[in-house]
Each structure stands twice: as structure tokens, then as C-alpha cells.
Amino acid sequence: MKGLLRKDWYVFLKYGKLFSLFIFVYSFLTFFMDNPTFYILICMLMSVLMVKMLMAYEEQEKWDSLAACFPIRPEQLVLEKYxxxxxxxxxxxxxxxxxxxxxxxxxxxxxxxxxxLQMVFLMFCVNMLMLAVELPLLFWFGVNRSRIWLMILVAAVFGIGSAIGAVLQETYVFWRGSWITTVTGGFVLSVIALLLSLRLSVAAYKKREF
Amino acid sequence: MEERALWVRNLTKQYRNFRLDDVSFFLPQGCIMGLIGENGAGKSTLIKSILGAVRPESGQIEVLGCDNKSADFIGLKEQIGVVLDEACFPAGLTAVQMERVLGGIYKNWEKETFLEYLKRFGLLSDKLFKDYSRGMKMQLSIAAALSHHARLLVLDEPTGGLDPIVRDEILDVFNEFTRDPQCSILISSHIISDLERICDYIAFLHHGKLLFCEEKDVLLERYGLVSLRREDFEALEKDAVLSAHDTGYGVEALVRRDRIPAGMKPEYAGIERIIVALAKEERR
Known part of the structure; x- marks a missing residue:
């Protein structure tokens, strides 16, 4: 595990500089914009993209084939990416x-x-939920093939979400909890989603061949 | 009973357009086995099946006495040095960084051994992997495979694309490795002369089937090359001749030494000629 983390760190140092600069600028802009949600979400999405980038390099360089020959349990290989x-x-x-x-x-x-700040925490939870959805797809299909599935899934989730939102709005059922309850609820939900996602990813990884 | 470094039994792996069909063989400890076959013969599939990177439909594989489907196999991979057909290290890392990465992966990792191999192969430790030549990349992979006290090396085309001098150096390293009777090598290659030089056993895969797995010396003793006049050639038993071609002055034939008339003295045929003839015979 230590070796895998180290490898990703080195690859990140090599290829993640532009990402980091982009994130730094965007995150700074957050505090000067009227509607910062978009900027915060972009920053958080960048972290999802960076993981994807690391896995894409692994596929391209066939590191994943070599990693399958390492004395490392599949659970650890997957957990490392989480x-x-x-x-x-x-x-x-x-x-x-x-x-x-x-x-x-x-x-x-x-x-x-x-x-x-509360919005930042909430977006962090949204980010974790996105990771929970994306990582099993990446482990199941690989980076290239997972793109189309991810698009379909995101479209479906947003479509269903919007439909439910519209229904709730019409029936005047709104969430009236405090921010702290919302953030805590979001955090708990995303942790549960990540744990379930981890199990799915391990199962997906074990089914893959290299 | 002799110890087996590797024992493959009735291995079958089905793909859409290819089938690795009922492959069985074993590699005794302390020996080197060369795996020969044309492109697409199933060498890489066999190697990946052994390493557990692909899942065969049926069959059993024991590596160093451990079933490769068992939970213990993960730990046993500490003792398997792997070189895949492409050097699979991250392009943006240097050899020094790779040393640190692999040091965190293998418990028995020996930094000094790795650095010694780098020195021996003349590899610059601060050069990016992507800037290495193909030969240097394979050398780095081999150095890594040899630096964690492996007892079995599984090598998929490690000498492919290397110049003769580098290949010679690497073959020496493999020979040194098997001086320890506990250490064995399974190596696939298209370069039969390399395998002839270092291997004790030759396994020949053809269209997913294992045509034979024999001791190299047995193969060389079984077949020989004779140059005959046409009438002498025609007098030979049909099943004595594996292949023949007209030289203009007579016929040069690869023959089974035990089927030719006494007194005929066949010459050394070489593994490559024997393999090519056997493959052609199978095709017929």
C-alpha cells in the first residue's frame, strides 16, 4: 500500500501541477464571486478528475497489469485509490x-x-458521493470505457433528482433542517455511499482481467 | 520426488477468437524453461494465468507448491519476479523513485541489489523512465524482478527488441540466478537462440495448444540434420523425416536419429530448426 501511495504521489507531482494551479486560482475566486457554489463544485470535481487522471496513466502505461502481479491483495489495491x-x-x-x-x-x-464554509462542506460531501459513483465504474470498465457509463449515470441521477425536486416543490415538501444538520446528514450519507462503493469496486476489480 | 517450481494442469482459457487449450506441463526447481510460440500462440495468456492476472475456465496451477487460486498466493508473489512484455513502470518516474515505490510493495526488497543491477546495466538512476530506450526499460524491469529475493522469475519476452550485447548480458544474469538450485525461470521469447543458450526445457505453444514440453537436450538428441543424395533420401522411412529441402546438390533433411539407418551420422540441428519443422508438421 505504501508503495502504491508513493507511486501516485510521484505521478501527481509530475503531471498534477497544472491541475493544482487551476484549482488554486478557482478556489481563490470562490471568495470574490456572487455565486460561489459553481466554483467550489469545480474545485471539488477537480479532485475526482485527478484520480481519473492517475488511473488513466496507469492504464496507458499498463501499470495496472503489473500491479495485478504484486503481492498486494485486491482490496488494498482498490482501497489505495479511495x-x-x-x-x-x-x-x-x-x-x-x-x-x-x-x-x-x-x-x-x-x-x-x-x-x-458550510457550502464548501456540502460540496465536499457531493464530491464524495461522486467518487462513490465513479470509482466502481472505473474499476469495472477501466477509464476509457467508464466515460460513457458515467455520463449515462450522471444524466440519469440528475434527471431523476430534478423530477423528484419538481414533485417536492409542487407538494410544498421542503427540507427545513439547519445547515449543520444538512452537512452532517450529507457527510453520513456520503460515508455510507463510499463504503458501499468500496465493496462494489473490490468486486469489480476481482472480476477484471489484465 | 523432484520439487516443482511450477505445475500447470489442464489449463484452458477461452476468449472470443482464441482458446488456450488443455495445457499441462511442469518446471522442476532450479531449471529454466523457454516458452516458444508464434504471435498469438497464447504465451502471454499462459503467463498471465500463472500470475493470476487472468482467470482460466478450467485447470490448476501450482506455483512454488501453492495453488494460484488460494489466498496464500498473494503472499507467495513476494517470491515471484515478474517482467511483462512491456515494461510497465510509470513514464514520469526515475529509477530512484521506482526503487522507493517497489521498496514499499515488496517486503523483501533489497535496495542495494537493485542499485547494483542499475550500475551493472549502466542505467542512470535519475533519468525518467520514458527517456529510457526499450532495452533500458526491460533492464530496469529485470533489475526490479531480481531485487526482492524471488525464487521464480516469470518473464514475458524480456529480451525482445534488445541488441545482442545487452541480450548477452541479460542471459548471463539469468544463468547466474539459477545457480541457486531453489531458483527457476519461465521465459517466453521469439529469439530461440537465446532460449537454446540458457534453457533446460523447451515448451512449444502453437495456436493455443502445447505441442511439446521437453528437455532441450532430449530434443537435440532426438533430431539431427543429414545431407543426402536424392536417392538416399528417398530410401529413408517416411516417419524418419521431419522436414527436408532440396539444396540443388541433394537433400538436406531433419530426421529422427532413431529412425535412420545405422552408420548415418546426423549433425547438430539446433532448436530453431526443430521447432520450425515441428510447427510446419502440425500445420499439415
Whole structure:
């Protein structure tokens, strides 16, 4: 596991610089935009893309074939990618937090909106949910073939979500919980989704041939 | 009973357009087995089945006494050095970084051994993997396979695309490896002269079937090359001749030594000629 994490770290250092710069700029912009949700979501999505990038390089270089010959259990090989994903998302969270503090310290004239931090946490949960959906597809189909399935799945989820939202709006059933309840609920939901996703990914990986 | 480094029994793997069909053989410990076959014969499928990277439909594979479907096989992979047909290391990493990565993967990893091989092969440790030539990439893979106390090397075309000098160096390394009677090698290659030089056993795969798996010396003793006048050639038993061609002055024939008249002295035929003749016979 340690070796795999190290490998991903080196590959990230080599190829992830542009991603990192992009994320830094976008995350900073978050604090100066009227509607920051989009920017936060983009930042979080970047971490999903970075994991995909790492796995794409593995496929291209056939590292995944070699990894199948390592004395490493399939569970560990899969878990490593979940850890990398969470580390990247966590790093994003920390970056946004630091920038939030930075803005508070260096730009005291700018009124800080604490709901922005709550939004960041919520987007972190959305990010984890996306990882929970994407990683089993990546392990099942590989990076190239999973793209089309992911698009279909995201379209279906958004379609169903919008339909349910519309129905709820019409029937005046709204979520009236506090932010803390929403974020906690989202966090618990995403952790459960990730755990289920991990099991699916392990099963998918074990079915793959290299 | 002799110890078996590798024992494959009735292995069958079905793909849409290809079938690895009922392959059985074993590799005694301390020996080198060369796996020969044309492109698409099933060499890589066989190797990946042995390593557990593909799942065969039927058959059993024991590696160093351990069933490769058992839970213990994961741990046993510590003792298997692998070189796949392409060097599969990340292009953007240096040899030093790969050393650190592999050091975190293999419990028995020996940094000093790896660095010694780098030095021996003349590989620059700070050069990116993508900037290595094909030969250097394979050398790095071989160095990695030899640096974690493996008892079995499974090598898929490790000498393909290498120049003769590098190949010679690598074959020496393989010979050194099997000086320890506990250590064995399964190596696939198109370069039959390489296999003839180092192998104790030759296994020949053809269209997914194992045509034979024999000791190299037995093959060389069984077949020989004779140059005959046409009338002498026609007097030979039909099943004594494996292949023949007209040289203009007579006939050069690959024959079974035990089926030719006493007094006829066949010359050394070489593994390549024997393999090609056997493959053609199978096609007929």
C-alpha cells in the first residue's frame, strides 16, 4: 500500500501541477464571486478528475497489469485509490479553509459569509458521493470505457433528482433542517455511499482481467 | 520426488477468437524453461494465468507448491519476479523513485541489489523512465524482478527488441540466478537462440495448444540434420523425416536419429530448426 501511495504521489507531482494551479486560482475566486457554489463544485470535481487522471496513466502505461502481479491483495489495491481520492478531496477542503482564513486576515474589509464554509462542506460531501459513483465504474470498465457509463449515470441521477425536486416543490415538501444538520446528514450519507462503493469496486476489480 | 517450481494442469482459457487449450506441463526447481510460440500462440495468456492476472475456465496451477487460486498466493508473489512484455513502470518516474515505490510493495526488497543491477546495466538512476530506450526499460524491469529475493522469475519476452550485447548480458544474469538450485525461470521469447543458450526445457505453444514440453537436450538428441543424395533420401522411412529441402546438390533433411539407418551420422540441428519443422508438421 505504501508503495502504491508513493507511486501516485510521484505521478501527481509530475503531471498534477497544472491541475493544482487551476484549482488554486478557482478556489481563490470562490471568495470574490456572487455565486460561489459553481466554483467550489469545480474545485471539488477537480479532485475526482485527478484520480481519473492517475488511473488513466496507469492504464496507458499498463501499470495496472503489473500491479495485478504484486503481492498486494485486491482490496488494498482498490482501497489505495479511495485513500488517494479522499486525500485529494481533503486537500481541497483544507485549501479552501486556508484561503477562507487568508481572506479574513488580509482582507478584513471583505465581509465574510460563513455560509460559504458550510457550502464548501456540502460540496465536499457531493464530491464524495461522486467518487462513490465513479470509482466502481472505473474499476469495472477501466477509464476509457467508464466515460460513457458515467455520463449515462450522471444524466440519469440528475434527471431523476430534478423530477423528484419538481414533485417536492409542487407538494410544498421542503427540507427545513439547519445547515449543520444538512452537512452532517450529507457527510453520513456520503460515508455510507463510499463504503458501499468500496465493496462494489473490490468486486469489480476481482472480476477484471489484465 | 523432484520439487516443482511450477505445475500447470489442464489449463484452458477461452476468449472470443482464441482458446488456450488443455495445457499441462511442469518446471522442476532450479531449471529454466523457454516458452516458444508464434504471435498469438497464447504465451502471454499462459503467463498471465500463472500470475493470476487472468482467470482460466478450467485447470490448476501450482506455483512454488501453492495453488494460484488460494489466498496464500498473494503472499507467495513476494517470491515471484515478474517482467511483462512491456515494461510497465510509470513514464514520469526515475529509477530512484521506482526503487522507493517497489521498496514499499515488496517486503523483501533489497535496495542495494537493485542499485547494483542499475550500475551493472549502466542505467542512470535519475533519468525518467520514458527517456529510457526499450532495452533500458526491460533492464530496469529485470533489475526490479531480481531485487526482492524471488525464487521464480516469470518473464514475458524480456529480451525482445534488445541488441545482442545487452541480450548477452541479460542471459548471463539469468544463468547466474539459477545457480541457486531453489531458483527457476519461465521465459517466453521469439529469439530461440537465446532460449537454446540458457534453457533446460523447451515448451512449444502453437495456436493455443502445447505441442511439446521437453528437455532441450532430449530434443537435440532426438533430431539431427543429414545431407543426402536424392536417392538416399528417398530410401529413408517416411516417419524418419521431419522436414527436408532440396539444396540443388541433394537433400538436406531433419530426421529422427532413431529412425535412420545405422552408420548415418546426423549433425547438430539446433532448436530453431526443430521447432520450425515441428510447427510446419502440425500445420499439415
Amino acid at each position: 485513500l488517494v481520492s479522499l486525500l485529494l478531496s481533503g486537500a481541497m477542503l483544507v485549501l479552501l479553509g486556508i484561503e477562507f482564513l487568508g481572506v479574513a486576515v488580509f482582507l478584513p474589509q471583505k465581509a465574510l459569509d460563513f455560509s460559504l
